Amino acid sequence: xxxxxxxxxxxxxxxxxxxxxxxxxxxxxxxxxxxxxxxxxxxxxxxxxxxxxxxxxxxxxxxxxxxxxxxxxxxxxxxxxxxxxxxxxxxxxxxxxxxxxxxxxxxxxxxxxxxxxxxxxxxxxxxxxxxxxxxxxxxxxxxxxxxxxxxxxxxxxxxxxxxxxxxxxxxxxxxxxxxxxxxxxxxxxxxxxxxxxxxxxxxxxxxxxxxxxxxxxxxxxxxxxxxxxxxxxxxxxxxxxxxxxxxxxxxxxxxxxxxxxxxxxxxxxxxxxxxxxxxxxxxxxxxxxxxxxxxxxxxxxxxxxxxxxxxxxxxxxxxxxxxxxxxxxxxxxxxxxxxxxxxxxxxxxxxxxxxxxxxxxxxxxxxxxxxxxxxxxxxxxxxxxx
Amino acid sequence: xxxxxxxxxxxxxxxxxxxxxxxxxxxxxxxxxxxxxxxxxxxxxxxxxxxxxxxxxxxxxxxxxxxxxxxxxxxxxxxxxxxxxxxxxxxxxxxxxxxxxxxxxxxxxxxxxxxxxxxxxxxxxxxxxxxxxxxxxxxxxxxxxxxxxxxxxxxxxxxxxxxxxxxxxxxxxxxxxxxxxxxxxxxxxxxxxxxxxxxxxxxxxxxxxxxxxxxxxxxxxxxxxxxxxxxxxxxxxxxxxxxxxxxxxxxxxxxxxxxxxxxxxxxxxxxxxxxxxxxxxxxxxxxxxxxxxxxxxxxxxxxxxxxxxxxxxxxxxxxxxxxxxxxxxxxxxxxxxxxxxxxxxxxxxxxxxxxxxxxxxxxxxxxxxxxxxxxxxxxxxxxxxx
Numbered sequence: 193x194x195x196x197x198x199x200x201x202x203x204x205x206x207x208x209x210x211x212x213x214x215x216x217x218x219x220x221x222x223x224x225x226x227x228x229x230x231x232x233x234x235x236x237x238x239x240x241x242x243x244x245x246x247x248x249x250x251x252x253x254x255x256x257x258x259x260x261x262x263x264x265x266x267x268x269x270x271x272x273x274x275x276x277x278x279x280x281x282x283x284x285x286x287x288x289x290x291x292x293x294x295x296x297x298x299x300x301x302x303x304x305x306x307x308x309x310x311x312x313x314x315x316x317x318x319x320x321x322x323x324x325x326x327x328x329x330x331x332x333x334x335x336x337x338x339x340x341x342x343x344x345x346x347x348x349x350x351x352x353x354x355x356x357x358x359x360x361x362x363x364x365x366x367x368x369x370x371x372x373x374x375x376x377x378x379x380x381x382x383x384x385x386x387x388x389x390x391x392x393x394x395x396x397x398x399x400x401x402x403x404x405x406x407x408x409x410x411x412x413x414x415x416x417x418x419x420x421x422x423x424x425x426x427x428x429x430x431x432x433x434x435x436x437x438x439x440x441x442x443x444x445x446x447x448x449x450x451x452x453x454x455x456x457x458x459x460x461x462x463x464x465x466x467x468x469x470x471x472x473x474x475x476x477x478x479x480x481x482x483x484x485x486x487x488x489x490x491x492x493x494x495x496x497x498x499x500x501x502x503x504x505x506x507x508x509x510x511x512x513x514x515x516x517x518x519x520x521x522x523x524x525x526x527x528x529x530x531x532x533x534x535x536x537x538x539x540x541x542x543x544x545x546x547x548x549x550x551x552x553x554x555x556x557x558x559x560x561x562x563x564x565x566x567x568x569x570x571x572x573x574x575x576x577x578x
Numbered sequence: 579x580x581x582x583x584x585x586x587x588x589x590x591x592x593x594x595x596x597x598x599x600x601x602x603x604x605x606x607x608x609x610x611x612x613x614x615x616x617x618x619x620x621x622x623x624x625x626x627x628x629x630x631x632x633x634x635x636x637x638x639x640x641x642x643x644x645x646x647x648x649x650x651x652x653x654x655x656x657x658x659x660x661x662x663x664x665x666x667x668x669x670x671x672x673x674x675x676x677x678x679x680x681x682x683x684x685x686x687x688x689x690x691x692x693x694x695x696x697x698x699x700x701x702x703x704x705x706x707x708x709x710x711x712x713x714x715x716x717x718x719x720x721x722x723x724x725x726x727x728x729x730x731x732x733x734x735x736x737x738x739x740x741x742x743x744x745x746x747x748x749x750x751x752x753x754x755x756x757x758x759x760x761x762x763x764x765x766x767x768x769x770x771x772x773x774x775x776x777x778x779x780x781x782x783x784x785x786x787x788x789x790x791x792x793x794x795x796x797x798x799x800x801x802x803x804x805x806x807x808x809x810x811x812x813x814x815x816x817x818x819x820x821x822x823x824x825x826x827x828x829x830x831x832x833x834x835x836x837x838x839x840x841x842x843x844x845x846x847x848x849x850x851x852x853x854x855x856x857x858x859x860x861x862x863x864x865x866x867x868x869x870x871x872x873x874x875x876x877x878x879x880x881x882x883x884x885x886x887x888x889x890x891x892x893x894x895x896x897x898x899x900x901x902x903x904x905x906x907x908x909x910x911x912x913x914x915x916x917x918x919x920x921x922x923x924x925x926x927x928x929x930x931x932x933x934x935x936x937x938x939x940x941x942x943x944x945x946x947x948x949x950x951x952x953x954x955x956x957x958x959x960x961x962x963x964x
Contacts, residue, residue, distance in 0.1 A: 193677065213710055245658075246631040249701065250709040252660035255824045255954035264828075265840060267819040269666050269955070272631075272656040274638040280655050287673040291579065310696055315635065323636040324599055433653040438641045442650075454651060568641035569655070 194290050198426040198575065200229025200409035201537040206373040206525035208306040209403040214248055215260040218302045221405035222261055225298065229409045235294035237261075237268035240281035240301040242529035243316050244270075247308045257300060274320035275478065276564030277301070278532020279571035282408070283431050289412050296411040301533030304403045313401060317528070320565040322439040334398060334479070336440055336566050338390040341481035344447040345392065348496040352392050355480040356383040357502035359396045359522055362477065365509065366519025368549035369538075373402050373525030397480040399520075404527030406534040426540050429557075430462035430574035438568045447481075451570035452489035452561065459559065459572040460491075467491040470574075471555045472514040472542055474535040476563040477521045486561065487513070514552050517542060532562035536573065543577035580676050584812040584961065586615025586795035587923040592759040592911035594692040595789040600634055601646040604688045607791035608647055611684065615795045621680035623647075623654035626667035626687040628915035628950075629702050630656075633694045643686060660706035661864065662950030663687070664918020665957035668794070669817045675798050682797040687919030690789045699787060703914070706951045708825040720784060720865070722826055722952050724776035727867035730833040731778065734882040738778050741866040742769040743888035745782045745908055748863065751895065752905025754935035755924075759788050759911030783866040785906075790913030792920040812926050815943075816848035816960035824954045833867075837956035838875035838947065845945065845958040846877075853877040856960075857941045858900040858928055860921040862949040863907045872947065873899070900938050903928060918948035922959065929963035 202224025209217055226232070237258050245251045254268030273280035278301035285297035305313055314334075318327045321336055331339075345352065359378060366372035378396060386396040410428065434454035440446050460466060467490060475490075477483035484498030492513050493501045506512040518524050518538040521531060539558040541547045547555075561572045588610025595603055612618070623644050631637045640654030659666035664687035671683035691699055700720075704713045707722055717725075731738065745764060752758035764782060772782040796814065820840035826832050846852060853876060861876075863869035870884030878899050879887045892898040904910050904924040907917060925944040927933045933941075947958045 193679075215710075242637055243631065245629065245705050246635070246637075248709060249632070249705050249713065251628055251632075251658060251705040252707070252824060252951045252954055254659055255821045255951055256708070258821045259823045259825075259828070259954075264823045265820055265836065268821055269670075269819070270658040271670075272637060272658055273640055284655075284657075284670055284673070287670070287677050287679075291673050291676040293579075293673075319631050319635050319637040321638070322642070323634060324601075327635065433655070434651055435641045435644045435654055437645045437650045438638060439645075442645070450651065565638045565641055568638055568645075 195413035196286060196289060196410050196428045197413050198408055198428065198540050199232055199411050200225040201540050202228055203371050203406040203534060203537050204404065205371045206402040206404040206527055210306060214244060214250060214302060214304045215256055217304060217403060217405040218257055218300055219260055221407040222298065222300060225407035225409050232296060232409055232411065234296040234298040234409055236288060236297050237266060238281040238285040238297060238299045239268065239270040240278035240529050240532055241270050241303060242272055242274055242277045243303060243305065246311055246316050246319065248304060249309050273569045274564030275528045275531060276562045276569045276571050277529035279562035279573060282532065282536060282573065283433060283571060285410060286428060286431050295415040296409065298407060298409050299533060300405065300407045301530035302405045303527035303529045305401045305527060306403050325439050334393055335390045337479045337481060338393045340440060340446050340566065341392055344481060344485065350499050353380065353384050354499040354503060355397065355484065356380045358477065358480040358483045359383050361507050362516040362520040362522035365517050365550050366523035369518040369524060372519040372523055373400050374523040393479055399478050399522045399526040402525040402527050404525060404530040404534065406530055406537050408533060408536050423544050424577040426543050427576050427578055428573060429576045430459040432458040432462060433571045435569050436567050438565060440566050447485050449485055449489040449567040451567050452486055455570040455572040456490040456561065459574050463574040465557060469557050470513065470559045471557045472517055472552045474539050474560040475515050476561055477516055478526055483515065509550065509552055517550050517552055535560040535562060539575050543575055581799035582672060582675060582796050582814045583799050584794055584814065584926050585618055585797050586611040587926050588614055589757050589792040589920060589923050590790065591757045592788040592790040592913055596692060600630060600636060600688060600690045601642055603690060603789060603791040604643055604686055605646055607793040608684060608686060611793035611795050618682060618795055618797065620682040620684040620795055622674060622683050623652060624667040624671040624683060624685045625654065625656040626664035626915050626918055627656050627689060628658055628660055628663045629689060629691065632697055632702050632705065634690060635695050659955045660950030661914040661917060662948045662955045662957050663915035665948030665959060668918065668922060668959065669819055669957055671796060672814060672817050681801040682795065684793060684795050685919060686791065686793045687916035688791045689913035689915045691787045691913060692789050711825050720779055721776045723865045723867060724779045726826060726832050726952065727778055730867060730871065736885050739766065739770050740885040740889060741783065741870065742766045744863065744866040744869045745769050747893050748902040748906040748908035751903050751936050752909035755904040755910060758905040758909055759786050760909040779865055785864050785908045785912040788911040788913050790911060790916040790920065792916055792923050794919060794922050809930050810963040812929050813962050813964055814959060815962045816845040818844040818848060819957045821955050822953050824951060826952050833871050835871055835875040835953040837953050838872055841956040841958040842876040845960050849960040851943060855943050856899065856945045857943045858903055858938045860925050860946040861901050862947055863902055864912055869901065895936065895938055903936050903938055921946040921948060925961050929961055
């Protein structure tokens with residue numbers, strides 16, 4: 193199997209970009225990645241996006257983007273796996289290079305969510321859940337996560353305030369990330385008194401959506417013309433994917449993420465490491481409960497002990513398993529189909545030692561996990577700095 | 579590069595399936611493909627779909643389908659390339675097997691178009707075009723194709739009636755395909771007097787949409803446990819993809835399909851054949867003009883001579899280059915994201931010699947071409963019976 197490296201990263205600040213179109217946001221992120229790579233040439237474009245058809249009435253994103261960046265003719269297509277679309281696009285691009293047909297791929301994660309045509313954002317996000325057996329009965333996406341959190345708290349005896357460290361950590365780390373949507377530190381008091389959204393999930397349990405675009409360029413290590421000088425080589429040591437039932441009510445245990453367990457276990461095997469060797473973990477903290485149960489399913493905490501890891505400080509930049517080091521979904525923001533590529537951009541910055549005040553000391557092995565639906569699709573990547 | 583074969587095919591009739599959900603239609607096609615394959619086990623599911631998010635408010639199709647077919651946990655995702663989504667999904671699955679990570683893949687093409695939530699089908703189909711620079715000015719998808727046809731007719735001096743043989747051939751061939759949407763033979767008189775849709779495209783120039791699902795199973799030839807007895811081996815001899823500008827007005831020549839030319843040329847090279855060796859061609863005849871200019875860009879006719887090929891009878895089952903042998907998009911029907919897989923199913927039936935009264939004699943080399951947008955994305959596959 194061909195070894196692959198990340199040789200270029202780019203991103204735009206996550207915000208409400210009312211003044212720029214989907215293609216303009218994409219172009220900015222791509223330009224940044226190309227510049228970062230030292231103007232490397234790429235052969236194909238893979239795009240992670242969830243909602244452009246429903247929200248912007250724009251499909252055929254492959255042609256849209258290759259055309260916009262001045263490469264009409266270049267192969268390009270869009271991959272959809274709900275909020276896991278970004279990582280799914282990366283995974284597909286990895287396969288393409290590993291066939292030997294091409295050497296270098298651009299992967300774009302893009303979502304423009306502020307401006308919608310004839311649909312509300314909550315309804316759009318609910319398309320990640322089961323339209324016939326969840327959404328038709330009135331369940332929004334946050335309501336599904338609220339049911340998971342409620343049953344988890346009742347079963348294991350946690351209080352809502354026990355989840356505060358997840359959100360406090362994310363907001364704290366986002367302060368050092370100029371691309372993050374939120375730059376306000378929060379206290380436990382802020383967390384506990386935040387406006388309720390869907391009991392027990394309040395506003396500070398939930399990640400903000402937004403308009404975002406992030407891009408990476410990957411190439412085969414045997415493609416020596418692309419070797420970088422000076423900066424570390426960021427090798428893609430594992431790429432894995434697994435699914436679970438789409439409806440949460442079809443699972444025997446609603447707060448155990450089978451897809452996350454399987455995908456992370458496969459990733460450790462592929463990379464030849466144990467969870468202990470992971471220096472930082474960009475997880476899919478769309479809600480604080482997802483952070484807790486992802487840590488458990490990935491083997492960083494015993495079942496039911498995720499919040500303990502947070503209250504012990506293990507998830508902070510100097511802890512055993514730093515998470516959301518640039519703010520995570522919670523405070524960097526969650527432009528759904530773009531999130532998986534933001535995670536890879538941030539992990540790469542960490543592994544290059546370019547994370548500034550958010551830097552994790554001696555970060556060599558990083559894991560990113562992108563989830564579509566409430567654990568329905570989980571895609572994991574492990575990057576190693578060499 | 580690993581050789582791959584098609585070992586299972588399944589499809590449902592294209593119609594308005596008001597009584598069954600998206601997942602039920604998918605399940606029927608998949609069951610048929612699994613049965614046809616002799617119950618082969620597969621490792622992943624790739625799904626071609628364009629409109630489920632916009633029309634049915636259902637994304638995360640990967641998890642939806644793997645869950646529905648009793649394989650929760652199995653990797654699955656959706657690929658979107660507008661009306662070329664089906665072939666794009668096949669192409670991605672081919673890459674996955676060629677990495678050596680897996681041996682066997684199920685590819686599903688699915689589109690449920692009759693029942694829509696808050697959007698008209700015409701608006702949904704327009705998402706294949708440029709939302710900002712075509713659709714915002716009132717251009718529907720059929721109107722874009724009408725402009726192409728009008729300028730082509732004026733430049734080369736063809737009359738509207740010269741395109742009649744394309745539609746007559748498609749309707750004639752669909753009579754022998756029980757899965758086709760239309761089973762009515764038409765005459766030149768019917769064609770010329772059909773109701774106008776967007777001048778010069780009338781109802782008998784345009785393909786009908788519909789609800790459809792088709793599935794194929796592909797496996798590596800070195801995966802010997804899967805060798806079929808008795809029936810020919812259907813090898814995937816080429817898979818290629820190319821794009822063009824999304825907006826037709828950005829092209830120097832609106833009736834020359836650059837993406838089709840590039841993708842078919844690359845396919846001939848990959849398969850090691852010339853156009854002359856192609857025994858039948860399942861092309862993307864969403865409109866009769868697309869049939870004519872696809873034949874030209876693929877090298878079967880000189881520029882401007884596509885309609886001549888049709889009037890000479892070369893496109894019929896016994897002609898030099900039979901097209902739409904099971905009805906094509908025009909009469910089999912065009913459930914957009916599913917079409918690319920219907921084409922592969924039909925080509926496989928032809929190459930196995932199982933096409934009944936629609937059989938092309940001694941069909942050994944078949945080509946399928948699936949297009950997203952008005953030539954914005956073109957994906958070509960060549961299958962060879964061995």
